Amino acid sequence: MAIEVIRGWRDLTPAKQGAAVAIGAFDGVHRGHQAVIAAARDAARALDAPLAVVSFDPHPRRWFQPDAAPFRLMTPEQMARALEPLGVDRLYLLPFDADMAAMSDEDFARNVLAAGLGTKHAAVGFDFTFGKGRTGSPESLRRYGVDLGFTVSTVDRLDDLHGLKLSSSAVREALQAGDMNRAAAILGRPFAIEGEVVHGDKRGRTIGIPTANIPLADYMRPAYGIYATRSRLPDGRIIDGVANLGIRPMFETEQPMLEVWLFDFDADLYGQTLETDLIARLRGEMKFDDLDALKAQIDADAVAARAVLVG
Structure with missing residues (x-):
């Protein structure tokens, strides 16, 4: 119930x-x-x-x-x-x-x-x-x-056998450091961001990488960068992916966003609510010379994310 x-x-x-x-x-x-x-x-x-x-x-x-x-x-x-x-x-x-x-x-x-x-x-x-x-x-x-x-x-205060402080402030410290394993060890599950998918500039579609864009609202800001992710769709499906969390230096956004590329998935998610686990931080945000360089790096990030998620 x-x-x-x-x-x-x-x-x-x-x-x-x-x-x-x-x-x-x-x-x-x-x-x-x-x-x-x-x-x-x-x-x-x-x-x-x-x-x-x-x-x-x-x-x-x-x-x-x-x-x-x-x-x-x-x-x-x-x-x-x-x-x-x-x-x-x-x-x-x-x-x-x-x-x-x-x-x-x-x-x-x-x-x-x-x-x-x-x-x-x-x-x-x-x-x-x-x-x-x-x-x-x-x-x-x-x-x-x-x-x-x-x-x-x-x-009484409870600490992990390995010395982890089990507190919300310790989770925030781990997220600020981009240490998703430590955050998950304190939480007992991966840290996840949930929100409604909104329209972006749709630039990703021009290079074959459509993303689901989710405002961060009042969530604390984990370390900006690229993350291996798992997203839960409203229908219960769980889809692996890779995401940019931050301001996207090459095409800077006014507010930080979570932009998730769902692997092997093609459907309209606008207006739907997704919950995305941040499994591992792969690298920090970077600025590239052109779209071709950006796409090559995203492809490499996708390979790295798949490897993390399989492991």
Whole structure:
């Protein structure tokens, strides 16, 4: 059964309340996040309650830093899909607005978690903060829970056996370095960009290399360059490819784009939503003398991408 996405916490019916919840931004749903969700899952089983995740949309950082550079690791739709295989029944996407930003930690526990969501148990990470001024902590949440009728568990920091820090900031650092293997090791899956295919300048078609062009929107910008990719089409097919991510120096774009050449594929994808895994960064962006040189390099990139994807 598909995960139920509930956008809000006010005026919920009893049928949509009463879960054991994991609380956090959960941007990326990486392996550290998954440990918090596992703690909530254990509580849900013990309490015979639904398992839910409580997150926020927009991300709190976007509210407090509206001019910050793009930083998101996933869309809410990707988050919901990543939570499904973890056994999550519900995703509460709470609007992070002026009311939420102004709430004290006690008001959040009392009004949102207890009265709004009817929380039975809350699982949080060791560094969880909440409430105006980030005054709330796992310890204060536990105290509020005693009064408000829910229990609390705290998950200690979890690091990979090989020393990887399992955090969203560590994912961003790996992406900025173009280290897709490290990013995937932290996430537990490849980093993926999802978006609607838009019209480009169609220059690729003139050299026999049509691309599906996807704006990066609020995704953080991985290292610009050429990537071996796998794209999921709306009909479920998965197509290997090679992509340019960036501003394309030879024909510079105003905004960075993901431009994916899907191998052995020829169909109109305009207006459709694609999700593309960035499997490996092959090289940085380059500027070429002419179209022939560009096409020769793209052909070489395609060979390199196929070799990576087969391996």
